[in-house]
Amino acid sequence: xxxxxTKRPPLAVVILAAGLGTRxxxxxxxxxxxxxxxxxxxxxxxxxxxxxxDRVVVVTGxxxxxxxxxxxxGCERAVQQQRRGTGDAVRAGVEPLQGFEGDIMVLYGDVPxxxxxxxxxxHQRHLDADAAATLTTIDLDDPEHYGRIVRDDDGRVARIxxxxxxxxxxxxxxxxxxxxxxxxxxxxRPALGRLESDNDQGxxxxxxxxxxLIDAGHTVASFESVDEEMCMGVNSRVExxxxxxxxxxxxxxxxxxxxxxxxxxxxxxxxxxxxxxxxTLIRAGTHLLGRxxxxxxxxxxxxxxxxxxxxGDRARVISSHLYECVISSGCNVGPFAYIRPxxxxxxxxxxxxxxxxxxxRIGERSxxxxxxxxxxxxxxxxxxxxxxxxxxxxxGYDKHATQIGDRVRTGSDTTIxxxxxxxxxxxxxxxxxxTRDVPEGALGVAREQQKxxxxxxxxxxxxxxxxxxx
Ligand code: UD1
Ligand code: CA
Numbered sequence: 001x002x003x004x005x006t007k008r009p010p011l012a013v014v015i016l017a018a019g020l021g022t023r024x025x026x027x028x029x030x031x032x033x034x035x036x037x038x039x040x041x042x043x044x045x046x047x048x049x050x051x052x053x054d055r056v057v058v059v060t061g062x063x064x065x066x067x068x069x070x071x072x073x074g075c076e077r078a079v080q081q082q083r084r085g086t087g088d089a090v091r092a093g094v095e096p097l098q099g100f101e102g103d104i105m106v107l108y109g110d111v112p113x114x115x116x117x118x119x120x121x122x123h124q125r126h127l128d129a130d131a132a133a134t135l136t137t138i139d140l141d142d143p144e145h146y147g148r149i150v151r152d153d154d155g156r157v158a159r160i161x162x163x164x165x166x167x168x169x170x171x172x173x174x175x176x177x178x179x180x181x182x183x184x185x186x187x188x189r190p191a192l193g194r195l196e197s198d199n200d201q202g203x204x205x206x207x208x209x210x211x212x213l214i215d216a217g218h219t220v221a222s223f224e225s226v227d228e229e230m231c232m233g234v235n236s237r238v239e240x241x242x243x244x245x246x247x248x249x250x251x252x253x254x255x256x257x258x259x260x261x262x263x264x265x266x267x268x269x270x271x272x273x274x275x276x277x278x279x280t281l282i283r284a285g286t287h288l289l290g291r292x293x294x295x296x297x298x299x300x301x302x303x304x305x306x307x308x309x310x311x312g313d314r315a316r317v318i319s320s321h322l323y324e325c326v327i328s329s330g331c332n333v334g335p336f337a338y339i340r341p342x343x344x345x346x347x348x349x350x351x352x353x354x355x356x357x358x359x360x361r362i363g364e365r366s367x368x369x370x371x372x373x374x375x376x377x378x379x380x381x382x383x384x385x386x387x388x389x390x391x392x393x394x395x396g397y398d399k400h401a402t403q404i405g406d407r408v409r410t411g412s413d414t415t416i417x418x419x420x421x422x423x424x425x426x427x428x429x430x431x432x433x434x435t436r437d438v439p440e441g442a443l444g445v446a447r448e449q450q451k452x453x454x455x456x457x458x459x460x461x462x463x464x465x466x467x468x469x470x
Pocket of ligand 1: 016017018019020030031059080082083084085086087088089108109110111145146147148160162176177178179205206207232233235
C-alpha cells in the first residue's frame with residue numbers, strides 16, 4: 001500500500017440492485033440480465049472491488065435470493081423490504097454500516113460498463129475535493145430520461161431533478177446524473193433521514209440528498225466524465241443490447257491486442273472470461289461462450305458455436321457446434337460437426353462432416369470423418385470410423401457403452417449395437433450390424449450375402465414392352 005492509500009478514510013461501497021426493472025418486462029431481476037454471458041451486477045461489483053473497499057454491501061429485494069447466489073465472498077447483502085426508491089435503498093444499504101466511519105460510495109447495479117479505473121477516478125476526485133458528496137455527471141447529446149444536474153449561477157451543483165419531475169426548461173439541460181456517487185458517511189446519514197417522497201413517482205430519491213446536503217451547508221462536488229459508454233444505464237432490453245455491443249467490442253479488442261485475428265468483429269460474439277491464444281484466427285459468425293478457451297494458432301469458424309468448450313493449439317473448428325467438450329491440439333472438427341458434452345478428442349483426432357459425438361473419447365489421430373453418430377464410446381488410437389457408422393447406444397431403456405480398440409478400421413455403414421467391444425487391429429465389413437464382440441485382428445461381418453440374379457434386365461425390358469402392346 002502506498003501512503004496516499006493508507007491515509008484515505010475507510011471506504012464502504014453500497015450497490016443498489018433491488019429495483020424491479022419494470023421496463024425490462026421480465027421475471028428475472030434486472031441486475032441478473034446478462035452482458036456478454038455474465039450478470040450485469042457482477043461487473044459493477046468488480047469495479048467496486050478494484051478500489052479495495054473495506055466493506056461492500058449489495059442491496060436486494062426480500063425475494064431476490066438469485067442475486068445472493070452470485071455475490072462473491074466478502075460482499076454483504078442488505079434487504080430493502082419495499083421498493084420505495086433509490087434513497088430508501090441506500091437507507092437499507094447503510095443499515096449494516098452502523099458504526100462505520102468513512103466514505104460511502106453508492107453505485108447503481110444497472111450501470112455495468114463502469115470499470116475499476118473509472119470508480120478509482122471518482123473516488124480520487126472526492127478525496128481531492130474534500131466534499132461531503134461527489135457525484136458523477138456527463139453531458140449527453142440526447143439525455144433522454146436521465147436525471148438532470150441543475151447548477152447555480154456560479155456553476156456549482158445545486159440539485160438533481162428527475163426527468164419526470166423536471167420543467168421543460170430543466171429538460172433542456174444536457175448534463176445528467178450518472179448514478180455513481182461518493183458521500184461522507186456522517187453527512188449522508190442525516191440527509192437520508194430527511195428524504196421525502198413528494199415527487200411524480202412517490203418514491204424516496206437518493207438524488208434529493210444532494211440539495212439537502214447543500215441546504216445543510218455542505219459542499220457537493222462533481223466528477224465530470226466524458227466517457228459516455230461508461231455511464232450507460234440499462235433500463236430496457238434495447239439498452240441491454242447497446243451495452244452488450246459495447247462490452248463485446250471491449251472483449252474483442254482485448255483479444256485482438258493480445259494477438260488474435262478476428263476476421264469480422266461485427267459478427268463475432270465472445271463472453272466475458274473467454275480466452276484465445278495468439279495467432280488464432282476467429283472467422284466470421286462465431287460465438288465463443290461460457291468458459292470457452294481456444295489455444296494458439298488455431299482456426300475457429302466461419303459459423304462456429306462453442307459453449308464451455310476447450311480447444312487446444314493448431315486445431316480447426318469449421319462451422320460446428322461444440323458444448324462442454326475438449327478438442328485437443330491438432331484436431332480437425334467440421335464442417336458441420338456437433339460435439340456434445342463429455343466428449344474428448346485426443347491430439348490430432350478428427351470429427352468431420354455431419355458427425356455427432358456425445359460422451360465419448362476419440363483417441364490420438366483417430367478419425368470419424370463423415371456422417372456418423374458416436375455416443376458413449378471409447379475409441380483407441382489411429383482408428384478410422386468409416387462413413388455412416390452408428391453406435392446404437394440406447395435400447396429404449398438404458399444407454400450402453402462401445403469400446404473400439406487401436407488401429408481399427410470399420411466399414412462404411414456399420415451399426416455397432418452396444419454394449420460391444422471391437423478389438424485392436426480389427427475390421428468390420430461395410431453394412432454390418434455388429435451385435436457381438438469382434439476379437440483383436442478379426443473381421444466382423446454381419447450382413448446378408450449378396451446374390452446376383454442373372455439376365456434380370458433383359459426380362460424386365462421385354463415384360464414392359466408386352467405391357468405397352470396390350
Ligand atoms: C436513476 C437516477 C437518475 C439517474 C439514473 C442513471 C434516482 C432517483 N434517479 O434513475 O437521476 O440519471 O439513475 O442511470 O436515483 N433500486 C433499488 N431500489 C429501489 C429502486 C431502485 O435498489 O427501490 C436500484 C435499481 O436496482 C437500480 C438503481 O437503483 O440498480 C437505479 O434505479 P432505477 O429505477 O433504474 O433509476 P433510474 O430511473 O434509472
Ligand atoms: Ca436505471
